[in-house]
Amino acid sequence: MSIELLGEASVAVRAVTLMIAAGQFVFALQLLATRSLFEPGGLLDWDVCLRHWRRRRNWLPELGAPSVVAVAGIQATSAGAAALAALQGWPLTVPLAVLFIINVFHIFRMPLGRTGAEDMSHSVILALLIGSLGSSTGMTFALIFIAMHSCLAYLTAGAAKLIMPEWRDGSYMRGMICTRYWGNRALAAWMLRRPVLIKACALTVFIGEMVFPLIVIAPWPLAITGLAVAAAFHIAVAVILGLNLFLFAFVATYPAVLFLNLMVRGRLL
Amino acid sequence: MLIRDALIGGTFAIWFALLVIRQCGLWKRLVGRRDPFRLFPRWFLFTGVGGQQDLQLWVRLRLPDGSFTDWVEKGGKRRSPLSALWNPDLLPAQAERDCLRRVIGLRGDLAALQRSGAWAVIRDSAIEDARNRGAVSAQFRITASRQHDPEFVVDTLIVSPLFP
DSSP states (O other), rough: OGGGGSSHHHHHHHHHHHHHHHHHHHHHHHHHHHHHGSSSSSTHHHHHHHHTTOGGGGGGTTTTTOOOOHHHHHHHHHHHHHHHHHTTTTTOOHHHHHHHHHHHHHHHHHHOOHHHHHHHHHHHHEEEEEHHHHHHHHHHHHHHHHHHHHHHHHHHHHHHHHHOHHHHOOOOOOOOSSSSSTHHHHHHHHHOOOOHHHHHHHHHHHHHHHHGGGGOOOOGHHHHHHHHHHHHHHHHHHHHHOOOHHHHHTTHHHHHHHHHHHHHOOOOO | OHHHHHHHHHHHHHHHHHHHHHTOOOOHHHHHHTTTTTOOOOOOOOOOOOGEEEEEEEEEEEOOOOOOOEEEOOOOOOOOOOOOSOTTHHHHHHHHHHHHHHHHTTTOOOHHHHHEEEHHHHEEEEHHHHHHHHSEEEEEEEEEEOTTTTTTEEEEEEEOBBBB
């Protein structure tokens, strides 16, 4: 497939939908694997949820806790339906609407444990849903929004790190790789012997984030290369830090970024 | 262009503008409301203290004879090494961290802390052990550390009074 096919809104939408659906599917399966968290006494049991939203415990006695297993099952099914619809060129509105509603449910059911990956996925799903309610022009607007939101996210993340001395001198990254949560013993031991490498990695991260928006105006071979490097960054983050859902959520925006690049540079088919 | 498409375009334009406002920190002044549907996330990833520290929850029990048990770490989920595409440990680990950060944030307001979901987690972590050992009360402590950094000294952030 020629990369310039992504200049067609319908093709770009399908690519975005496929990646987002994959991420939603993995999220649902992970939810099922950790369903004990939502049972009484678990980290995210119904009492924790209600207390977080400042409701009295006896406010909903007859409803009880919604079944996370059922919700995760619906989410996985809807993700599969969205992927199938994307592959077949069928309308996406219904599976996207279900996924959006499920994600809203998760916002309220899981007051703890949310990451930026869920926020980006949520945003992309809603954008595609809104776009699907219009014609191909509506979908074009959705793709432009997804691409610009992605660029804004990277630019903000990079700029926020740039102004921190701990990122500029590498000490933040050093701290991060030494934690049990984000790092691991072998990697920490190896990198602590190489402080220059730590600093170089830190600089690469936030400079790379800040220049990501330039992909929109870059010549398309450079744009492809830039997106490939960004995808490799997310793969590394998934392997090293365990943030697997970021890979799906952010790489899902790349077809939209490429679509915007082709549109900006006037190379639509 | 259909009117529908124009409305869609306008919706995205407003949404994006509000996202930009959110990143600039003008949110509270201009909008003044929270974001219950998480449509306006702030992308300040890995810029807080939390990215450089592990947080641990420790609980000890007071037994009927007045003595205390040793401090025992609760939670502390380890991540599996193969987590590139499949990482179910992400949610419980992140939830634990969020819980402890929330407790740290509420430590100046005991009443608010005790109404919070984070408090329910803390309390639940001690209940089963307390029942099994016939304890009359419990106490928790939150520490910050970096497990793989030989230079980092464990820092005690909170030591609670006995509860109940």
